[in-house]
Amino acid sequence: MKKPYHLFDVYGIELEYMLVKNDSFKVAPQVDELLSSKAGELKADIENGDIAWSNELVAHVIELKTNGPTKNTDDLAEKFHANILEIDALLLPLNLQLLGSASHPLMHPDTDTELWKHSYSEVYALYNTIFNCKGHGWSNVQSTHINLPFYDDTEFEKLHAAIRIILPLLPGLCASSPILEGKITGFKDTRLEFYKTNQKEIPELTGMVIPERVFSKLDYYATIFEPIKKAIRPFDKDKILDQHFLNSRGAIARFDRSAIEIRLMDIQECPKADIAICALVIAVLKALVNKDFCSLEAQKRWTKEELFPIFNDAIKHAENSEIINLEYLELFGIKKVSTVNDVWKQLYLAVKPKLHKSHYEAIEFILEEGTLATRILKSIGNNTSEAHIISVYREMQNCLKTNTLFQP
Template sequence: MTIGTEHEFSINDSEFHPLPVSDQILKEICGSFESEILFGDVWLAKELQKTVIEMVPRSPAVEIAALESQLTQGLSRFYRIFGNRYRLLGLGMHPTARVHEIPVWDHDEGEYYRTYDRLFDIRQHGWLNIQALQINLSFQDSSELVFLFNRIRSLLPYLIAITASSPVVEGKLTGSCDNRLLFYRQNQKELPAICSGIIPEKIRTVADHKRRMESIWRELRSRDADILCEEWVDSAGVIVRFSRKCLEIKALDEQESIRSDMAFAAFVRPLLRCHTLPVETGQDALLELAELAVQRGTSGLKDELRQMYDLAWRNATPDERGYLPIVRDRIENGCLAERIAGRISRGKALTTVLADMETCLRENRAYGL
């Protein structure tokens, strides 16, 4: 099984104010306002909001370490070119951004954004202030697709718990660990089937999934939104990309470093090798667990996460085991959101915490280790 990842980082000034300059960065590198460019070992790409830039490995890989190498070389090249002009920051949301101050990409694909805006109003945090870690896993045939889809679906609450990293909105702690998902799962509430409350329904066959997508497309067509009738319109926590022959896990907050991102990729894959997992599969139960994860991070699911970690360790390759201690640290000591919230609650200035997060990204170091 090959694996790929996608990473979204906010672009900031020295005080961590978001800078709407993704277009200027891409133009400075290649000479024009391209939406995606090859940048050595990675692809650099725009996002909807100009305050975020996406970084994707040049190619999927079998070994996690190979992905990490591509990404760290890409980041190193970025820092060599731009030095201290920009401070990149992970995390699931920008912690001080206000959506009315965030401009939308305006160089191409405007027809898609205008349609989304007409249907859902994109001037909200769930559109303009989200940063996700996406994990893409290949499948070989229909039976493997169905198995992987259902297994990942059942893992989503636990993955949300350990990757939550967005406890701050517009400069204030909210009491929730994953505010990105709180906003994201409502950003298309006018057509709730698109997001499925993050947890999609179990499927028995590929046809089940295709019927769900066709029902979404029918609704979009009825609203004169045919342009959105593509597989990527699906916004559930795991989606099928037939065009890439992979499953995309979309429910995860971006972390503070590439190293930590890789750790969660290394956690998912061995769990997919287990013949059985002691996890819930019912829709209502999974939605309840996801809510617990969004609100409390790891604190409400420690016993289950410890059991899951032991299974992952037993089924992991040597390559994957090299990253798993980071996951264990998050299970035992709290996800990034819990730790950020704890520091701020104890009086640490937000800018100091963000400086530590930025250093972790620049040095490719897991926070707390």
């Protein structure tokens, strides 16, 4: 995303999916075969009309993204779904299929992980040397990213302030990773529980996940990028790692493309759910930037230390997390202790007139029936046998094919 885009002129959406084997349900490190099958030769990036395909850090994950900035989200679910159907057709001869949701419930990362070994592999290899990328926090973490543009420091200030305020609420809308290695983890958003610590060797990279109170490019470089550069220097002798790439906060400023990327959203069971959630989050951010709920000063006042406990509880309890910080709730005009779900219901009612009608059904279903994590747990019940877990996740694979939401 390059200038001259202003706030909310355009959007960039990225969706990550893993490949699994049809017979054993194990992860399949064969994205290179998929990309070769599509392009006739191995290409790490493939443009397919409005959607582009690319590889990720690990060999079993494919990323689908808007092919450049897009003006609206209204028809994106259909465009992503068409690409998913095309991919599944290409995977059929390989006896593979795509799987939605943020984490494979039975994957053992120590034995099942293969890093991407083609283009850009020297960067991935260095990451692996520093952090050991064969952990759930690296190889079992499919997410949805939203990229939003800003034109200058004034717009960056407004956008970063609004995004920081909304980050703690995201697990209550998007959590989809309640099971790892066949066990119910106790966290509805286990992906984010790992996200907090998977770069603990160099804590400057992730910080407290919620970004610092920085509202200009100069301040961002001084507060976030410079400590990252200093911390990585002993590990990156050949200087191949980029500060934008290294910054792992829950929202990262990409000054190289004048955008902020939100990274705390677990991917859902189908694009219809993902794009509806993206549309809702964008609409709420617009309302915050427009000061519909509170002033810019009120948004900027919040420190990462104050926002983190709200976020941390939502990682565990998702939509059922109770927010007792009345000052935080006041930012959205809410005057009493509320669950994260209550907050989202209020926000949805406030922005609903600005949303395309195609998103209503999915948003209302999630707000009534719960996050995908909650629905998965309801389906699993007390039966955590491998066979039962696979049968539930196979139902979810069907949701990806039909672009419908998962019902327990």
